[in-house]
Amino acid sequence: MKNKPNLQELYEKRIVPEMMKKFSYKNPMQVPSIKKVAVNMGVGKGAEDIKIVEAAQQELTTITGQRAVITRAKKAISNFKIRENSPVGCRVTLRRRIMYEFLERLLRVALPRVRDFRGLGPRGFDQGGNYTFGIQEQNIFPEIETDRLVRPQGMDVTIVINSGSRELSYELLSLFGVPFRTKIEKPVQTSKAETAQV
Secondary structure, eight states: OOOOOHHHHHIIIIIHHHHHHHHTOSSGGGSOOEEEEEEEEEOGGGGTOHHHHHHHHHHHHHHHSSOOEEEEOSSOBGGGTBOTTOEEEEEEEEOHHHHHHHHHHIIIIIGGGSTTOOOBOGGGBOTTSOEEEEESOGGGSTTSOGGGOSSOOOEEEEEEETTSSHHHHHHHHHHHTOOBSSOOSSOOOOSSOOOOOO
């Protein structure tokens, strides 16, 4: 059997005990965890050129290690020359082992390659505790060959966490090594879980 990913080992051996101690959890199952990571690439000109979408799909597959799915418009938007069912981007949802492996590459290899990187903003949390942030160009990932890029392409990364609150998710991601620019302002409250989605 393959060894567990490094971040999964970190979660089980260090983060869970630390969160239990800090928030007085009695059971390890009470500690929030990352359930999945969704990566989405919107391709504005894809509706006009399928090759752009296919290139983005291949790049996202290479970056994440899992085949990306092409997303299509649910309705026509005349201002953007988008017809119903036109390809508008691609996405992938990562779980379990492949999720941890992607997060490790993202945190330890890709983000440090961003020019003038000063950390991620702490305002990307929704009320349920999920965290979303944007990446401007896909070439921060070493798997991508810059000279073969069809065009620079950004993406959104959403880390889905079962914490129910922004503050608990912030603490969890900080322990995972997510480089936040500043600390989240509101103090942690564990008595009332926020469940509404933004």
